[in-house]
Amino acid sequence: MRISKLFGKTLREVPADADTVSHQLLVRAGMVNQLGAGVYSYLPLAWRVLKKIEDIIRDEMDKAGGQEVNLPVLQPLELWQLTGRDKAFGKSLFTLYDRRERPLALGPTHEEVITQLVGRYARSYRDLPLLLYQIQVKFRDEPRPRGGLIRVREFHMKDLYSFDVDEAGLDESYRKMLQAYQNIYDRCGLPSMLVEADSGAIGGKDSNEFMVIAESGEDEIIYCPDCKYAANVDKAAGVKGSIDNGKPLPVEEVATPGMGTIEEVAGFLKVPQSHTLKAVFYIADGEMVFVVIRGDLGVNEIKLNNQLKAGELRMATEAEVIEAGIVAGAASPVGIKGFKVIADDSVKSGTNFVAGGNKPDTHIRNVNYPRDFKADIVADIAMARAGDKCPECGGTLASTHGIEVGHVFKLGTFLSEKLGALFVDEKGESHPTVMGSYGIGIGRLMAAAIEQNHDDKGIIWPVPIAPYHVYLCPLYREGSEVAKVTEKLYEELEAAGLEVLYDDREESPGVKFNDADLLGIPFRVTISPRTLQKDSVELKKRSEREAELVPLEEIAAKLKGLVEG
RNA sequence: CGGGGCGUAGCGCAGUCCGGUUAGCGCGCCGCGUUCGGGACGCGGAGGUCGGCAGUUCAAAUCUGCCCGCCCCGACCA
Numbered sequence: 001m002r003i004s005k006l007f008g009k010t011l012r013e014v015p016a017d018a019d020t021v022s023h024q025l026l027v028r029a030g031m032v033n034q035l036g037a038g039v040y041s042y043l044p045l046a047w048r049v050l051k052k053i054e055d056i057i058r059d060e061m062d063k064a065g066g067q068e069v070n071l072p073v074l075q076p077l078e079l080w081q082l083t084g085r086d087k088a089f090g091k092s093l094f095t096l097y098d099r100r101e102r103p104l105a106l107g108p109t110h111e112e113v114i115t116q117l118v119g120r121y122a123r124s125y126r127d128l129p130l131l132l133y134q135i136q137v138k139f140r141d142e143p144r145p146r147g148g149l150i151r152v153r154e155f156h157m158k159d160l161y162s163f164d165v166d167e168a169g170l171d172e173s174y175r176k177m178l179q180a181y182q183n184i185y186d187r188c189g190l191p192s193m194l195v196e197a198d199s200g201a202i203g204g205k206d207s208n209e210f211m212v213i214a215e216s217g218e219d220e221i222i223y224c225p226d227c228k229y230a231a232n233v234d235k236a237a238g239v240k241g242s243i244d245n246g247k248p249l250p251v252e253e254v255a256t257p258g259m260g261t262i263e264e265v266a267g268f269l270k271v272p273q274s275h276t277l278k279a280v281f282y283i284a285d286g287e288m289v290f291v292v293i294r295g296d297l298g299v300n301e302i303k304l305n306n307q308l309k310a311g312e313l314r315m316a317t318e319a320e321v322i323e324a325g326i327v328a329g330a331a332s333p334v335g336i337k338g339f340k341v342i343a344d345d346s347v348k349s350g351t352n353f354v355a356g357g358n359k360p361d362t363h364i365r366n367v368n369y370p371r372d373f374k375a376d377i378v379a380d381i382a383m384a385r386a387g388d389k390c391p392e393c394g395g396t397l398a399s400t401h402g403i404e405v406g407h408v409f410k411l412g413t414f415l416s417e418k419l420g421a422l423f424v425d426e427k428g429e430s431h432p433t434v435m436g437s438y439g440i441g442i443g444r445l446m447a448a449a450i451e452q453n454h455d456d457k458g459i460i461w462p463v464p465i466a467p468y469h470v471y472l473c474p475l476y477r478e479g480s481e482v483a484k485v486t487e488k489l490y491e492e493l494e495a496a497g498l499e500v501l502y503d504d505r506e507e508s509p510g511v512k513f514n515d516a517d518l519l520g521i522p523f524r525v526t527i528s529p530r531t532l533q534k535d536s537v538e539l540k541k542r543s544e545r546e547a548e549l550v551p552l553e554e555i556a557a558k559l560k561g562l563v564e565g
Numbered sequence: 566c567g568g569g570g571c572g573u574a575g576c577g578c579a580g581u582c583c584g585g586u587u588a589g590c591g592c593g594c595c596g597c598g599u600u601c602g603g604g605a606c607g608c609g610g611a612g613g614u615c616g617g618c619a620g621u622u623c624a625a626a627u628c629u630g631c632c633c634g635c636c637c638c639g640a641c642c643a
Contacts, residue, residue, distance in 0.1 A: 012592060012604065013577045017636045027576095037635065091566095092641075109643090143566075143641055157643055200642065209643090218642085301640080314640075407643060441643030475602060510603040517603090528602065538602090 001468065002504045003515075008043040010515050020216050022450035023148025025459050029519050038145025038153035040443075045519065048467040049446050050156065054135050056187045056464065057158045057440060064180040066131040066160055071113045073137060077103035079112045083418045087311065094139045094153075106139035111415055111437055114161045118433065119421035125165050128423060128433065129173055133160035135442070147216060149447040150403065156443055162436040163416075165423065170434045174206075174410055177438045181210055181406050184440070189462025190449055193402065195221055196231035198302050199409050206410040211402030212448040221402045222384045226395030232404075234302045237380055238388025238397055240294065243274050243350025249366040251334075257361045260329030262295040265363055269354055272296070277347060277355040277367060279331040281321050284310035288324050290331075290339040292375065294346035294353075298383040307342060307379050332356030333373040334364060343375035344382045403448040411435040459520030460542050468501040469563045471521035475509050475528035486527050489537070489555070496556045498563060517542065523559055 008030030018024040026032045031046035042050060058068065077095060080086035086093060086105070094106040107113065114132060122130055135158045145151050162173035178194065185192035192210045199207040209232055211221055222238060223230035231237070259265045266273045276295030281288060282304065289308065293299055305313045321328050324339075332355040333341055347353075347369040355367040367373070386399040416422070416432035424430055446465070453460045463469065470493060474486040486502075493500045501521055503512050516524050526538040526547070537555050540547035541562075550558055 009575085009593080011576060016577070017571085019637075034635085090641090138643080140642075144637095144639090146637080151642075155643070159643085404643065439643050444643055477601070506601095508601055508603090508605060510601090510605080513603045515604090526602080530602075 001500070002502045004504050006044060006501075008045055010518055018148060020147040020150060020447075020451075021454060022150070022216070022447040025450055025454060025518070026148060026447070029459060032149065038142055038151065040149065040152060040154075042443075045467040046446070049461070049465050050442050052465045052467075053188060053442050053445055054156075054158070057135065057184055057442075060180040060183050060187075061131075061133050061158070061160060064131065064176045066133045068134060069114075069132050070134050070136060071107070071110045071117070073107045073139070075105050075107050075113055077105050079116065079419075080105055083112055083415055085112070089140075092140045092142060094141050108138055108140045109157075109437075109439070110134070110159055111161065111411070111435075112419065115415045115419040115421045115433075115435065118161075118163050119416070119419055122163060122421070122433070123423060125423055125425050128163055128165050129169050130163040131160060131173060131176075132163075133158060133438075147218075147447070149443040150216070150218070152443065155441055158440045158442065160438040162438070163421070163433040164435075165425065165431070166434055170410055170412075170436055174408065174436050177408055177436070178208070181408070181438070181440070185210060185212075185405070188445065188449060188465050190405070190445070190452055192405065193221065193223070193230055195223070195402075196235050197407060198232065198234040198306070205412055208408050209404050210406035212405050212452055213400055214403050214448060214451040215401060216451055217401035217403040219402050219404055221400050222386065222388075222397050223400065224390035224393060224395045224397055227390060227393040229390050229392040229397075231384070233384060233399070234300065236384035236397075237391045238382070238384030239391050239394075240297065240346045240349055240382065241389060243294075243353075245275060245350050245352040248351050248368040248371060251367060251372060252365045253357055254363055254365055255361060256330070256357075256363045259361070259363075265354065266295060269363070269365075271354055275350070275353060277333070277353045279326075279333065279356060281316035281324075281326065281331075282313055283316050283320065284308045284313050288316060288320065288339055290326075290333065290336060290341045291344075291381070292333045292341065292347055292373075293344040293382060294349065297344065297346055298385075299344070300381055300383040303379075303381045304342065307377050307381060327356065327358050327360055330356040330358060330360060330362055332358050332364065332367075333375065334358070334367055336373070341373075341375040342377045342379070342381065343369070345378055345380050346382060347375070347378065403444065403451065405445045405448050406438075406440045408438040409436060411437055454520070457514070458518035461520045461522055463522050463563060463565060466520070466522050468499045468521050469523060470498050470500045470559055471516045471519070471524040472500050472502040473512050473516060473524055473526045474503070475512070475526060476506065477529045480529040481532055482527055482529060485532060485552070489525075489527065489552070492556050493559065496560055498556070498559055523562060525555060525559070 010030050011028045014024050015027045031043055033041045096104050138157045142153050145153055164170045190212050195209050197207045197209040220233040222233050222236035259268045262273055262278050266276055274296040278295045280291040280299050351368050352366040355364050357364050388397045390397050413432040421433045422430045450459050474482050476482050490502050522542050524540045531537050535552050536549040538547045539550045
């Protein structure tokens, strides 16, 4: 490809509304253009990268036994109402009406469609297992698109769905997909991390995410440096450690004038925050919920809602708390009545806690569970943090940030039951298929690759997903052979099967080199009167500082070797 | 949806507070010439509903109201 003909233009200045590195570089390189919030056009260079990623994914899906299909984006809303997931997705579901006023959704994912489809065709255990996938556009009306391609409203996704006769089959399909995903990230040159995850709106039981570690990542990951344990903070279960406060003592009221927050109370009474219990209030589907947790810990709302299973969960406002007759600043589970009480299991981690007195300016010492208060539910609802102990090996947990580039779910049978994806077993009995679902965001993967591979000059593409292999860069001089030799070399390289971006513009060397760096093509070949004096060209890897001179007749073979790695 | 910021040429910005000539600057773009190993230079040129609508005024990019869009921080997810 000759740059003079390439659609797209590099920018010298950083676009004002991009502050994520990958976003800035994609725009500066002339690869993407924003149309609206979370909606982008992909120019030729970006599209080549996306296609390369897709090809790698396709290859791995096919190797794992997947069959590619293509499902409708336009889906009757009715189908979503059948599974109740129209509510789970809520406003993220793009809906529209056809000319007969019938409601439709733009597919945010395709479980409903494919489950119904499989129910029609796979009627026997002999038809299973099935692994069906597609690479196609998805629509999600995200509350807040951000970070360029990191989080968008229209995006390309590979989604695969597995259908098995039983749990053991699902486990096997799931295992195959984990391996295939690992292969995909490896082949894209991206180090990925497998973490435990919450299943969110998709639903289901086990769930894992693949993360690419990056500063700009939206997700916090809690992991153990000593073993394999790693989980999204939404899901992570840190061991909280116990608080040794001696044998349970009788409760004792203490005056705490003006002390409202845990910090103030603990400081005033000269006890660590971990020796206190705090009360936090939520509204779950309109009902006040009283949450108790050790003073040094934070509530993980996702874990909390996994206990409550509320449609809408939010913190109560101060007004709501007061209206409920709760003494803000000194609220306590001790003696409280008329609320659903959920306690974090940290209430069992020690003795003789300080808790609120349910009277203004009053706290109580020596509160012990379950002697002094009861809870409707006691479960882990705390936010795990670095420094907690690993639930697997007891090591000390650490935390980092990551970009979620893949998410897999063991769905089970709740969708196949609702949508009638049933099969008949050897005995002639009918059962719902056991499902799994597996997604990779293609554009996000590209953005993650840039986040992971760049420097202050631009992108540094891993070879397998680079838009072109070679940046052919002649430095013209009147009366020299450069133009002629370059044209010949261009043909030779292309004939050798290399993908060449040929900078045939009459620009100064600085402009060409800077564009080469910005675009991040892995190998730059410079031809100038100087190199031709030695019948050579200059070869520079984008990932390295130094260049080397390579004889003209060897360069094609050399590049071929480098690209094929 | 809550909080913060922004909207003037393809991109980056000034001008707006304090209304007043043909609305500027840099980059990029077009033409000619000189340059050429890390974003060269000269000369000439094209390009703008000042986000939109309404209002105030002799006069609005500038003041007022309403609306729209975009970015960032929080609750959601590939």
